[in-house]
Amino acid sequence: MTTLLEIDDYRLAFDTFDGTLHVLDGIDIRVEAGETLGVVGETGCGKSVLARSILRLNPTPPARVVSGEIRFRGEDVLALPEAGIRRLRGSAIAMVFQDPATYLNPLLTVATQMEDAIRGQDAAAGGRVRSRKAASAVAADLLAAVGLPEPARLLRSHPHQLSGGMRQRVLIAMALLGNPSLLVADEPTTALDVTVQAQVLALIAGLVRERGLALILISHDLGVVSASCARVAVMYAGTVVEEAPTGELLDRPLHPYSQGLIAAVPDLDRPEVRPRGIAGSIPSLLHPPPGCRFHPRCERATERCRVEKPLLRPLLPGRRVACHHADA
């Protein structure tokens, strides 16, 4: 397998009026070609910021890269000139967003939005820019591929004329326009009804399989991630605390935070076991706790956790944990 994406010790800060927010603190992630990786964590742990970092979509300022590298096929994305990053957007790496109602332009037809994407990708690649008509044909094919009926009529519609599920499918079709090799899906089902959620997840899983895409699926919902991803990274307050094959993580989480996260999910097979929450709340990113960012909420925290930041270390084959006290 070839490595598609490597994120090394990536630190990102947001400079605000109140001070510097240390949003991402030393992220280490690796995605192989065709691999599916889930990223889970609570709201505000930096998942979406991380997703946007891959295509340099966080506005700078306020965002500021403190250190680290994001390499796509060995090329440092952060060092690319503007033209270079535009060559990747949509064509090599594509994104599916959270709330389809706000991520589609309300004033433009689906056709205009899809054609603009195709033609923009053509222009960035430096080749011939396809005509609107040719682009429209590609768009119609993809709308059909994501299971939308009457693509021609759909192309003429505006977003407000579509249902939530249809809009999400349009956004997925848009992500596929440039035939990317990596799909980054940021909470793709959060804004949808539960029944539609399942359909959209099945659609994404199917597309990933058929097209051999690598997938980074970001969600706060362990269930969503475990259904679609072979591997999971658990994020807490801007750090990856544990990385493991999905089944192993669910069976035997090693990091105290992962353990808390899994214990908080209600078990439908054993209703007598009440789900347990994690005491405390997520720390302020303005003044994150020193050492391990989870230590104020951790039952096993010791003096060492308060001082020394635990590194993500391999503990078992294919498993990495950032905890001083975790053991195999």
Add this chain to the structure above:
Amino acid sequence: MLTYILRRIGLAGLMLFGLVCLTFVIANIAPSDPAALAAGPDAGRSQIEQARREYGLDRPLHEQFLRYVSDLARLEFGRSIATGRPVGADLARYFPATLELCIVAMIIGLVLGVPLGMLSALHKDGPIDHFTRIFAVTGVALPPFWFGLLLQLAFAAWLGWLPTSGRLSVFTEPLEPITGLLLVDSLLRGNGGMFLEAASYIALPALVLSFPCLAQILRVNRSEMVEALRADYIVAARAHGVRPWRLVVVHALKNAMLPTLAIIGLRWGWMISSTVLVETVFDWPGTGLYAVSSAIAGDFKPVMGVTLIVGLNFMIANLLVDLLYGVLDPRLRSA
């Protein structure tokens, strides 16, 4: 879309009715005795009574109202006491001058305001943004009569580039009007020299009139663009590879133009009704000057005529803005 258009036009019709009622009430109630006013200041009792019969002021109010409406429908605005000329003819002569001034001022406001607002939003809190902010505050704060005098001093008196006042040189033979707008008429008649002359005369007053409007369009467009550029759909479009210029000029600007359009409509209405100071400073023969000189002379009919024209203009501007909204925003069309 058709129901949307019809509804807007229907609303405009209702507003027109309201406007006519209002002016009728003002004309018949505000002055102590309209018959005395119509007969003139030196009229005796019998002359006033004669005027009362002549103008139908002895008839019941609803009859008077119907007559007023039918007069208006035939563009009969009555006669000016001071000159004895029909107000309709006066308006036909003066209104195009004001209209032309406002159109040029609005074009200046749009052509400079929208791109400058866009540029400031793209360079938010940078040097360009600070510069346009100072420019905009100045635009709103400068009194037009003072700014007008200043420009006359600089461009007419010192530099001698542009004429001081008027619509054309007194030595120029005026054209037989087609639209009444000199810039348009001179082009229609293929008279390039006259076009340039008219342009040189309109430049300074239009600039002064456009300044506050330009400032407001700039500021509104800037803040709306800042908002639009931050929107989720822009992040998504960028991620999908849409070209940067298209992102700004189509995807963001179209959204930013909705509120800007509302301001443009309002500004247009105000502009037509607030040309008085500029027309006075630049001796521009428009409705502002006409209304003020009539009001000073106690000449009531011209004032009412101008009021109607200004109100009508406001309504048409509103209607156009509403229709443009419908063109820009698909959600309104289907609503």
